Amino acid sequence: MKKKIEETGKSMNRETFSTSLTVFFATLGSAVGLGNIWKFPYMTGMNGGGAFILVYLLFVLLLGIPIMVSEFYLGRKTRSNVVGVFNKLKAHKFWKIIGYMGLLSSFLIMFFYSTVAGWVYAYVFRALKGDFRFLGDMGIEEARVASEGIFTDTLSGISPMLWQGFAILLVSVILIGGVKKGIERVTKTLMPILLLLIIISAVRALTLSGAGEGLSFLMKADFSKLKGSSILAAMGLAFFKLSLGMGTMVTYGSYFNKENNLMGTSFKVALSDVAVSMLAGLAIFPVVFTFQLAPEGGPGLLFQTIPLVFSMLPLGNILLIAFFVLTAIASTTAMLSMVEVPIAILTEELKLNRKKAVIIITSLMFMVGVVTTHPDALFGQVQVAGKNFFDLFDYTASNLLMPLGGLLITIFVAYFVKKESIQEELTNGGSIGSGKLVNFYRFVLRYITPLLLIIVFLNELGIISI
Ligand code: PHE
Numbered sequence: 001m002k003k004k005i006e007e008t009g010k011s012m013n014r015e016t017f018s019t020s021l022t023v024f025f026a027t028l029g030s031a032v033g034l035g036n037i038w039k040f041p042y043m044t045g046m047n048g049g050g051a052f053i054l055v056y057l058l059f060v061l062l063l064g065i066p067i068m069v070s071e072f073y074l075g076r077k078t079r080s081n082v083v084g085v086f087n088k089l090k091a092h093k094f095w096k097i098i099g100y101m102g103l104l105s106s107f108l109i110m111f112f113y114s115t116v117a118g119w120v121y122a123y124v125f126r127a128l129k130g131d132f133r134f135l136g137d138m139g140i141e142e143a144r145v146a147s148e149g150i151f152t153d154t155l156s157g158i159s160p161m162l163w164q165g166f167a168i169l170l171v172s173v174i175l176i177g178g179v180k181k182g183i184e185r186v187t188k189t190l191m192p193i194l195l196l197l198i199i200i201s202a203v204r205a206l207t208l209s210g211a212g213e214g215l216s217f218l219m220k221a222d223f224s225k226l227k228g229s230s231i232l233a234a235m236g237l238a239f240f241k242l243s244l245g246m247g248t249m250v251t252y253g254s255y256f257n258k259e260n261n262l263m264g265t266s267f268k269v270a271l272s273d274v275a276v277s278m279l280a281g282l283a284i285f286p287v288v289f290t291f292q293l294a295p296e297g298g299p300g301l302l303f304q305t306i307p308l309v310f311s312m313l314p315l316g317n318i319l320l321i322a323f324f325v326l327t328a329i330a331s332t333t334a335m336l337s338m339v340e341v342p343i344a345i346l347t348e349e350l351k352l353n354r355k356k357a358v359i360i361i362t363s364l365m366f367m368v369g370v371v372t373t374h375p376d377a378l379f380g381q382v383q384v385a386g387k388n389f390f391d392l393f394d395y396t397a398s399n400l401l402m403p404l405g406g407l408l409i410t411i412f413v414a415y416f417v418k419k420e421s422i423q424e425e426l427t428n429g430g431s432i433g434s435g436k437l438v439n440f441y442r443f444v445l446r447y448i449t450p451l452l453l454i455i456v457f458l459n460e461l462g463i464i465s466i
Helices: 001-010 020-031 034-044 048-078 084-088 093-129 131-137 142-155 158-175 178-205 211-219 230-243 249-254 263-290 298-311 316-349 354-372 389-416 417-426 436-460
Strands: none
Touching: 020 178, 020 249, 020 316, 034 048, 034 093, 034 230, 034 263, 034 298, 034 316, 048 084, 048 211, 048 230, 048 249, 048 263, 048 389, 048 417, 048 436, 084 316, 093 142, 093 158, 093 249, 093 298, 093 316, 093 354, 093 389, 131 142, 131 298, 142 158, 142 298, 158 178, 158 316, 158 354, 158 417, 178 230, 178 263, 178 298, 178 316, 211 263, 230 389, 230 436, 249 316, 263 298, 263 417, 263 436, 298 316, 316 354, 354 389, 389 436, 417 436
């Protein structure tokens, strides 16, 4: 089988990332995004704090890392997009459903993700104009109300839609550049800056008077506050955070080079991603408690808190600009990987040229995204199954399609791929790592990961109750 794969691989002349470091930054660029800075803090807030984080960590370890390794395996082994993988492995055509579900998730996530990225860019612009300066002269209560007001204002009218268009345009320009000159160049330059800035923000927030309360909210595991739905939410977050279950890591894995360590990269990326989320929590919750905002404030949390952190200190406006610029970077590098999934499918399966594929896909994302996810737009107020489109897209992708895709990927790699093939790919033909670690990974993948996924699904369907 291996011979066949290499033969078909030759004709395609695919691009790869250059070094292990650029692989790390590109993959981390996919994982780190609005999920850490926007979603993780508000979900932790809505689900009671520390206990939620513990459950989340468990999912990262037992589902996230094994599934990431599996996706890298599929991608690098076949050097193919997430639909093509199953052709190359000569698998039953049923498995291609993983690719089609991934395609759908990619669109659903882009619809709402680009909306939030648009808010971020709007905030960059506002910070540049100095719109937040006056917060520093106000009392706590007054500043909180003013900050909430700016957020509501940013969301109304036509301008958020234009900002969404801007965010998507930027992604398409970078993606037209390709894997090395587009994705790699942008991620390797911007990720280190992002990491530095989030550390500075967290350190600053920890000097506020509400720091103690913020910290204990994050660290104290009060399981009585954990709702049944929090378990599914934590699992969905793990998938969303690590960009799993929809072929993103298959696609990026297909651009890895022969020397990359697949298991090592998975560990490093997952752990760094958790660290960034915790830093974002450390930057946000002290502010929440200092300014008496509600920790369960929902999607607006980031936008209402961060201007307050920085507005109160010298040179605050510069830091504020920098923070939103870096959030914009995080959202952009994550979107690159989201959109790369359909691009790889279109260019390889339908032989479309890259530029055409990028334009078709991003235009579609913008057109549907803009009319469904803005409250002021055509379908903005429509509710389906008690949810507006924004929440519906998020829920369907994060809590249903990605975990389901993850389960299928797990079953496929654990039970339908030869052990020797996994051993060979994960140890780079025996030159790195230990066979024991690979066996351990395979054990978790065969018995623990699928079981955990099935339990969470059954719990959600009400068939069992945990
Ligand atoms: N991991 C990204 C984040 O946390 C989101 C993402 C999901 C990116 C799926 C790619 C694919 O923001």
